[in-house]
Amino acid sequence: MPKRCWLLSVLACAGLWSAAAVPARAQALLPYALELDFEYLETQGLALARDAVQLLRLQQVDLALPRAELATQLAPDAFQTWFILGTLQAQRENPEAAIAALQRARALAPEEAGVSFTLGRAHFIAGDYRTAVEEIQTGLRLEPDSVEALFDLGNAYLKLGDYGAAIESFENAVDLDEAFWPAINNIGLVHYEQGDTEAAIDRWEAAVAIDDGSAEPLLAIAVAHFAQGRLEEGIAMGETALELDSRYGDLEFLAENLWGERLLDDTRAFFFSPPIRAVLTRLQVAPPTASPDE
Incomplete structure (x- = not known):
């Protein structure tokens, strides 16, 4: 919209100018009101x-x-x-x-990669993962070394169930920044959904080694150990993870963080165990209300 027309629109919306209501003498003064410094x-x-x-x-x-x-x-x-x-x-x-x-x-x-990257995130939020992939790829053609964009691309592929492309995107992000533990963590999420528990644990342990204050991979390891029958070890690690960040005691929050169905099912069973239910209660997090078998 031309700047002059924009100003008239603002005046009209503000009730400060109306061609129908202002008398002719007042209309003669209108050009003076338009003599503003638009650069300013x-x-x-x-x-x-x-x-x-x-x-x-x-x-x-x-x-x-x-x-x-x-x-x-x-x-x-x-x-x-x-x-x-x-x-x-x-x-x-x-x-x-x-x-x-x-x-x-x-x-x-049109050449600003960040705009395309953010469009990808917006489409991801909207649940349009295919368009999210397309938008992020558009941005990566302009700026191929964006760690965050490669991570977002991996997440979109993960939601689409394209595990191979997701892992490739996460690995590309780690190649650019070996300390970017969220991508390493999400490689573990993919491996777990593929049924490769040991590979998943390996990735999550690598993420914890980078940042031992990260609750998500620590909780994931705890759940995996518990599912393997290593109950005491899993419970101890789970308590530590939940004390680091109690938000991870919410299954919906975990789903928002792209935990897959297999891992969520095992986490539900983990949260239903009496020791972890006690931890969740102490941390004022509502534990599961139904058995995972129901």
Whole structure:
């Protein structure tokens, strides 16, 4: 939209200007109201966008969002404002709004890989994993060495059940950053769903060796040991993992983190065991209400 028309729209929406209601003498003054410094407005819009980024880094999404929305009005021709707005909407898990904003960003800057990567995340949130793969691949053609994008690509393949492509993407991420334990962890998730428990444990142990404060791979090892009949070892490790981060005591949270059906079934049995139920109760996490056999 041309900047002059945009200003008229803002005035109309704010109730400050109406062609039908304003007398002729007032209409003669209207051009003076339009003599604004649009470069200044755009600068202010970009400043608001930077504020939104800072708030996003502080996880203050609710405060960042109105700033980002205003930024797109003040600087509608800057891809950065639409990109930030789309990122925030994705963060709030509003995929439709995120996709709409990010498509505006890409129309303004088609060579920005980050826009395609974030579009991929938005489509992933929407459950459209095939389009997520396509968008992330578009971004990787522009920026092939993005560890996070390769990780997201692996996750999309995992949701599609394409285990070979998922492992390849995760391994490519680790090749670029050998300390990126989430990709190593998710290789373990794939192996477990394939029935290769020992390979899964090996990957999860490698993830814990990189970050011994990571609850997810530690809990996964505990569940695997418990399923193998190594009950005491599994329970001890599980208690440690849940004390590190009690969110992992929620089966829905684990599913959101791409734990597959086989691992979730074994985790349900693990959580139903009396010692782990006691840990969950102590940590104020609701334990399973039904036996995994029911």
